[in-house]
Amino acid sequence: MPPNPNRRNSRNEAHDVFMQFHRHRAQSIKALDLKMSESKLPKPVQPFDMFHTVMKTGVIYATSRAGKFGFHAEAKGWANMGQGAPETGPLPGAPARNFHMNVEDAELEYASTAGAPELREKVADYYNHLYRQGRESKYTAANVCIVPGGRAGLTRIMAALGQVQVGYFTPDYTAYQQALGLFLRISPSPLLHKDIHEAIMSSEDFRFEAGGRGLGAMLLSNPANPTGQSLEGKELAEYVKVARELGVALLMDEFYSHYYYDGAAVDPEDGGADDETNWPKTVSSAEYVDDVDEDPIIIVNGLTKNWRCPGFRICWVVAPAPIVEMLSSAGSFLDGGANAPLQKLALPLMELDFIRRDTWALQRHFKKKRDFLLRELADLGITVQWTPTATFYIWADLSGLPHPLNDCLVFLEECVKHQVVCVPGVFFDINPRDVRMLRKSKCISFVRFSYGPAMENLSKGMKHIRTMIEYWKKHPESPEMYAETSFDD
Numbered sequence: 001m002p003p004n005p006n007r008r009n010s011r012n013e014a015h016d017v018f019m020q021f022h023r024h025r026a027q028s029i030k031a032l033d034l035k036m037s038e039s040k041l042p043k044p045v046q047p048f049d050m051f052h053t054v055m056k057t058g059v060i061y062a063t064s065r066a067g068k069f070g071f072h073a074e075a076k077g078w079a080n081m082g083q084g085a086p087e088t089g090p091l092p093g094a095p096a097r098n099f100h101m102n103v104e105d106a107e108l109e110y111a112s113t114a115g116a117p118e119l120r121e122k123v124a125d126y127y128n129h130l131y132r133q134g135r136e137s138k139y140t141a142a143n144v145c146i147v148p149g150g151r152a153g154l155t156r157i158m159a160a161l162g163q164v165q166v167g168y169f170t171p172d173y174t175a176y177q178q179a180l181g182l183f184l185r186i187s188p189s190p191l192l193h194k195d196i197h198e199a200i201m202s203s204e205d206f207r208f209e210a211g212g213r214g215l216g217a218m219l220l221s222n223p224a225n226p227t228g229q230s231l232e233g234k235e236l237a238e239y240v241k242v243a244r245e246l247g248v249a250l251l252m253d254e255f256y257s258h259y260y261y262d263g264a265a266v267d268p269e270d271g272g273a274d275d276e277t278n279w280p281k282t283v284s285s286a287e288y289v290d291d292v293d294e295d296p297i298i299i300v301n302g303l304t305k306n307w308r309c310p311g312f313r314i315c316w317v318v319a320p321a322p323i324v325e326m327l328s329s330a331g332s333f334l335d336g337g338a339n340a341p342l343q344k345l346a347l348p349l350m351e352l353d354f355i356r357r358d359t360w361a362l363q364r365h366f367k368k369k370r371d372f373l374l375r376e377l378a379d380l381g382i383t384v385q386w387t388p389t390a391t392f393y394i395w396a397d398l399s400g401l402p403h404p405l406n407d408c409l410v411f412l413e414e415c416v417k418h419q420v421v422c423v424p425g426v427f428f429d430i431n432p433r434d435v436r437m438l439r440k441s442k443c444i445s446f447v448r449f450s451y452g453p454a455m456e457n458l459s460k461g462m463k464h465i466r467t468m469i470e471y472w473k474k475h476p477e478s479p480e481m482y483a484e485t486s487f488d489d
Contacts, residue, residue: 014065018409018483058174058427058448059084066416075419079453079461082421084225085310086366086392086452093269094361095354103341111340113331114324115146115316119343122350123316127299129352130279131287139292142321145328148338149313150255153300154179154219156330157251157317158186164216165189166251167209169201171395171428171443173225173253180219181432188432189213199229199386203238210248217249223256223283226428226448227395228388230260232283240288240297249296252285256391258306258359261367267360276352280359283390286318293320307349308362312342366392369451369458376462377449380469392452395425399445402472404479408447413486414472418464423448 056064062082063071071078090096114120120141128138147153154175158166163185168176170190180188191209193201201209210218223230231239243250263281266272289295302315315338317327331337348354373394377384383397404410408424415422425446451458 014409014413017061018479055178057178058082058423061427062412062416062421062423065412066421069416069419071416071419071421077460078419078421079457079464080421081449081451081453081458081461082423083450083452086305086308086362087454088308088310089454091358091361091365093357093364095357098348099345101341101345107340107344109340111146111337111343112328113145113337114328115144115338116340116343117141119146119314119346119350120144120316122347123318126350126352126355127284127286127318130282131284132292137289137291137293139286139318140321143292143318143324145317145319145324145331146338146343147302147315147317147327147331148335150253150300150302150304150315151175151179152313152331152335153302153315153317153327154251154253155182156327156334157298157300158183159330159334160323160326161186161217161249163187165213167191167213167215167218167248168430168432169193169220169224170430171226171425171446172219172430173221174423174427174430176219177427177430177432179432180430188435189215190431190436191218197385199224199227200231200235203235203242206239207242207246210242211246215246215248217251218243219251219253221253221255222285223259223390225253225256225391226393226423226425227386228391228393229386230283230390236283236285237288240285240295243297244290244295247296249298250285252297252299254284254299254301255305257282257284257301258362259366259392260390261363261370262389263363267364269360269364274357276356279356280363282359293322296320298323303346303349306362307358309346309349312339312346314338314342314346366451369455370394372455373449373451373458373462376458380462380466392450394449394451396447396449397445398447401469402476404477404482405469405472406445407479407482408444410479410482410486411447413482414468415465418468420461420464420468422450 059082123144124139124141132138147156158179165187166180167189168180180186191201194205239250242248260281260283265278265280268274268278272278284299285297286299289297299318303309303312304315370388374384374387377396381400383400384394385397386395388394398406398408398411405414408426412422412424425443425448426441428448429441429443
C-alpha cells in the first residue's frame, strides 16, 4: 500500500517508537521535531499520570500496530509471523493428547505456590531420565517449582535475587528488558561479543566478562531467541563450570529445548528405532550440573513451547532446593501459584514415551517450515546470517532491501498494511533502565520471523511480503521521509 504524500504526521505510538530508535539521525530528527513543534497538533497527555508509561514488548507492539489495520486472532487473510507461540493443533505422527477432565471440588482450592507434588515429581523424572543418567546427584520434587508461565517464573527469580549485577546478551528475548528493570536491587549488565560474527559468546569470553564484572547472575535464552543458535556440548559444560567456580547464578531460559533440527539420531520415519533407545536431540544445562543442590544453575521451561500448550500457563523452574523454597515464597505475593486443575491435566503430557514420540513429530514438522521460510526469504533478497539450528525463529537481515524497507520499524508498518505481522529487531536489542547510551541500535535492520504458525500462514505471509517488496523497489524513499508522511493511526 503506497504512502499518502499529503498525509500530515501525527504523534502516535508508532512514530514515537521510530523517534526513540533513530536518535542517531540527528539532523533529520531535529528537522522533524521543529516541524512538529510548529504544527497545530496538540501534544499528547498521559492519562492517569500517577502511573508511569508501561512499554509494550516486541510481540505486543507488533500485534497492536496490526490491530490498527484490522488484525485480531480470528481475522481472515492475515499471516501472523510475529507470534512467539507454536501451532497448537495435532501434528502428523504425534501421539494423541487427551484434554478432557473432571474437576474435583478439592482442585478448586488454591494450589501450592511450589506446585502440585505429582507434577513436580514428573518434571524431576524428565530431567533425570534425559540428562542425569549415571549421575549420583538427581533432581527430586524439592528441586522443582511449578509457576503460572515462564515470565512468572522469571519474575519470581528476579524478586528473589539479592543486590547483584545480572548479565545479559543482545539480541535476546524482548521481555528481559522489563524483567531486568523491574527490581531495583538488580543492576543489569550487558555483555558484548568481541566477535560480532559469532552468535554465541565463547565460554572463555564468558569467564572473562563474568569474572571481570563480578556478576551475581547471568540471564540467557538457550537455544537463543531470536537467532535460533544453541549453546551446547563442551561450551555449555564450560558455562556451567564458570557459574559453579565463580558463584554466578546461571538463569537458563530453555523454553525451546525440544526444537532442534541438527540431531544425529535417526528419525523413526526414516528407519530409526521407535522405542526408548532412540531419542531426538534435546539440550539442557541440567546435563552438566555436578550437584543439583549446590551448583547455581536455574532452569526455566514449561508446557508453553516444547509441549505446544501456551494457554495452560503451566511452567516450571528447576533449581537447588533452597532456591525453590525462595521462589515459592515469592509466588505467594507475586502470582499466587499455577492453575490447580491444569496441573493435573498436564500429568499425562510428562510421560516419557509421550515426550519422545511428540518431540520427534515436532522436530520433523517444524524443520519443514523452517526450510520453506529460509528458501522464500533468500528468494526475496532477505539474508539470514545464522541458519537456525533450533527454536522456531529466523533472525532476518533487511539491509539488502530498498529504502525504506531496510528499516525494521518501517518494515513492520508496511507489513501490517499487507496483513502480515513480524517483530522489529530493535525490541531484541534490550536495554533495561537505559543502562546503555544507544545512539544507534545494532538491530535496526533486522526482524524476527516466526515459523511457529501453520504452513498455510507462512505461505500467505511470504506472498504478501513479496508484493510489498515489489512496490518499494519501484518507489524507494528514505526512512526519514517515510516517518514524516506515513506513521498514522
